[in-house]
Ligand code: SF4
C-alpha cells in the first residue's frame with residue numbers, strides 16, 4: 138500500500154525538472170539501482186514497445202546527478218526498441234526530460250502508474266513517485282501534457298468531472314432506485330461513492346446490481362448525489378496536483394458535514410484515491426471495495442449464492458489499483474468461487490498481474506507503440522481457455 142505525496146503549491150518551482158529538484162532520499166534511491174532489469178520485465182508499456190523503460194528512467198536520474206557528461210552506450214541493459222545508447226549532457230542542474238534528452242517526454246506519459254515495476258524491484262525503488270514528480274513539472278510549469286489529456290483536465294476544471302457533465306447528471310441512471318441523499322438524511326452506515334461508473338453504461342449496471350444486493354441484505358446506503366465531485370485521481374496522476382488538491386479539499390469539506398461508518402465504491406481508482414491520497418490532505422476514512430462488502434455478507438450468512446448455470450470457467454483480472462496498490466486480491470476470487478463455476482488464473486495474476494492499460498491517464502496521453510497493452514491483457518485472458526473474463 139502506497140501513497141503519492143502532496144506538494145506545496147506555493148513553492149517557487151512545482152514538480153521536478155532537474156536531479157537536484159528531487160529530495161535527497163529519491164536521489165539515494167536512484168543510486169541504489171542494481172540494473173537487474175526486473176522492473177522492465179514487468180512493465181506493460183515496455184512490453185508494448187512504447188518508449189518507456191522504468192530501469193532507464195531510474196538510471197537516467199542516477200547518471201545525470203553524478204556527471205556532466207553522460208554516456209550509456211555500454212550500459213548492460215536492454216532499452217526500448219529502436220533507441221540506441223545515449224550520449225548527452227548531464228549535471229544536477231540540467232533538465233532531465235526533453236525531446237532527444239535523457240528522458241524523452243513520451244517515456245513519462247506512457248506510464249500507466251500500474252506499480253508492477255515497484256513491486257518487482259529488489260531495492261524498493263519507487264519509480265511511480267519519480268515519474269509523477271517529473272510529470273508535475275511538465276504539467277504545472279510547462280503545460281506540456283500530450284494527447285487528449287489537456288481536454289480532460291479542462292473539463293475537470295470547468296465541471297468537476299472529466300466528462301464535462303453537470304454534477305446533477307451523476308444520478309441520472311439511478312433515479313428509479315430512490316437512493317437517499319446524505320444532504321437529506323445526514324448520516325448512514327455506508328456511503329456509496331458512485332465515481333465515473335455513474336457515467337458509463339457498464340459501470341451503471343455494476344452500481345445498480347450492488348445497490349440491489351446490498352438492499353436485499355438489509356444494508357443502509359446513501360449517496361452524495363450532486364455533491365460528489367471527481368476525487369482528483371486522474372488529475373494527480375497526470376501531474377495536475379493543483380486540481381487534485383482543489384477537488385480533495387472540496388470533497389473533504391463536504392464529507393465533514395455528514396456521519397457515515399464506511400465509504401464503499403465499485404471503482405478501484407476512487408478507492409485508492411480516498412483511502413491513500415486523502416489522508417495527507419486531512420481526510421481519514423475507512424474505504425472498502427464492493428466485493429469486500431459482498432464477501433462479508435456472504436460469510437455472515439446474509440447472502441446465499443445460487444451457482445451460475447453453465448457459464449463455464451471464469452478468469453479474473455486484478456485491477457492494479459485494487460490489487461497491487463491496495464492488496465485486495467481475495468474478495469473477488471472468493472465470490473467467484475461461491476458462484477461455483479471453475480476459476481482459472483492468467484499466468485500473470487495477483488501481485489504480478491499485467492495492467493489493462495487504463496491507469497495513470499495513459500488512455501488519454503495515448504503514446505503510440507507497435508502493440509497495445511489492452512490487447513496483450515486480452516491475449517493473457519484468452520490463453521487460459523476461460524469462457525468469461527471478470528473485472529472488479
Ligand atoms: S508503473 Fe507500470 S507502466 Fe509505469 S513504469 Fe512502472 S511498470 Fe511501467
Ligand code: SF4
Pocket residue numbers: 169170171172173174175176177191192195254257258259260261262
Ligand atoms: S528492478 Fe529496481 S534495481 Fe532492478 S533495474 Fe529496476 S530499478 Fe534497478
